[in-house]
Amino acid sequence: MFIYTIALNAMDAVYAACSIRGKRDRIVLMSRQGSKPSLDLRMLADELHRRLPQAEVVLCTTDSERKNMFAFIKSLFVMVNQCARSRVCVLESAIPSVSIPRHLDKQTRVVQIWHAFGAIKKFGYQSLDTPANYSSEAAYAMRMHRNYDYIVAAGPGAIDAYSKAFNYEPDRIVPLGLPRMDYLLDTAPESPHMRNVERLRQKHPCLADDAFKVLYVPTLRRGAGTEGWMTREVARLSQALQPCGCRLLVAGHPLDPGCDKEAAKAMRNVEFVPGAPSRDLLSFADRVVTDYSAISFEAALVGKPVYFYVPDIVEYRQSPGLNIDPLEIFPEGTFVDPDELAAVVSQEDTYASEAFSRFVDGYFEGIGPGSCSRVAEFIEECYRDTLIEQKGHR
Incomplete structure (x- = not known):
């Protein structure tokens, strides 16, 4: 003291x-x-x-x-x-x-x-x-x-x-x-939002093709036992999504060191987009996968189907704890197994993500x-x- x-x-x-x-x-x-x-x-x-x-x-x-x-x-x-x-x-x-x-x-x-x-x-x-x-x-x-x-x-x-x-x-x-809500929701061709999206398209050819894209945006993890977690989970998702023909776009937390570079080279269906704001990458995503990140709200607000991949939810319930437990509230769209997640996100039907979309509508009720x-x-x-x-x- x-x-x-x-x-x-x-x-x-x-x-x-x-x-x-x-x-x-x-x-x-x-x-x-x-x-x-x-x-x-x-x-x-x-x-x-x-x-x-x-x-x-x-x-x-x-x-x-x-x-x-x-x-x-x-x-x-x-x-x-x-x-x-x-x-x-x-x-x-x-x-x-x-x-x-x-x-x-x-x-x-x-x-x-x-x-x-x-x-x-x-x-x-x-x-x-x-x-x-x-x-x-x-x-x-x-x-x-x-x-x-x-x-x-x-x-x-x-x-x-x-x-x-x-x-x-x-x-x-x-x-x-929040101010950036206006940015996100403005999709006019000459808006700052869409100009930034177009810059990303020009800079990263992997964003411009017709591949089915799954954007993975996990939250920041700190403390003992979290070293290497992102490399491990991206590898698991890559392997699970490969048979589905999906491309995995990875946008890490700004404060997270990210994936091991050597391990990343072996992931043929993964594209890392370093430095690109997640809010702009949403425009290229067919599906969005996160865990406990508030990017889920941003994705749902712009109409993207959101799914939760939470292999460590038992530990996360203890530290730091959850205000919104996706496995309890949105069980259809929440997964602890990457293969089960891949089977759902690769489908054309987005039913599994609709419960979260309705939840977000209520969460932001009255905010136009x-x-x-x-x-x-x-x-x-x-x-x-x-x-x-x-x-x-x-």
Whole structure:
């Protein structure tokens, strides 16, 4: 506990020092999902610039500590300064520089727009003291997910899970959609979405032919026992799908090292598409296979049949745990055996995926087009609220 006390006091001191110079008319958008701003943050920044030309809109992003510890440590100080000087902090991931300070001033609003479309697996306070997450002692001592005024969810179906994961009352969860929903649903030929799809088609000839394509997008796995899991499962799926004449497209998690290169060369019916956003690869997929990833929601929203391949579901139920157990809720479209999965996904009939499609319709009930505008309008209201110095909800 002593080290936690030192860290808290140090962060409080840095925040207080940065606050001396006062507030700027600034909205800062922060992430540690990667050094480049996500599509959500870029879209939101553009919309906020349009709505609030008098305000600065700043993007402040970094790689996670797992990918680049030096950059992450440096970002702690940059982000605490941004938090102290900005009227609104918009986050899409956990940001210690915002959650640790114990005395954010009255003119600061914090809005968390969590990066996932939903919560199949448990996270945050739901999964403490499991191998996949932190200890309760560390989470509470370091004020994980504290200081939020509001949490934006992609749909009303996420409210209960988010309330538990972030440890806030349900009325603090606001279902507005996420900006990239507009991107996904815009299929006009000259839209940014379709232009990016066309670039992928030109860059990767394997996407342009008529082969029956199964897109595999697993979630990120961490901790002991997960080394080599992706190589192993891609090999099993490759072997199972080979007799069906299906091509397996593989898009790993951005934070996952992926498959062993030598093993990958032997998989003749597998195409790896490194660096390609999964949301754009959806356009080429006849079927989508995932496990516990929220890409399943994105795929269903654009009308793709989704199937779940969960060979480790017994372990996953324990750590980190599941909010949505696909084997229990969608048994027709969920498989632990790759051969059984291959037999179903290669069929023309998509009946096995329809239960999940109906579930997604309810999960996002009432969330129509215009998500980016709704989220930006909500942030604008928070910004204007700070101008009259009302107390936040912390």
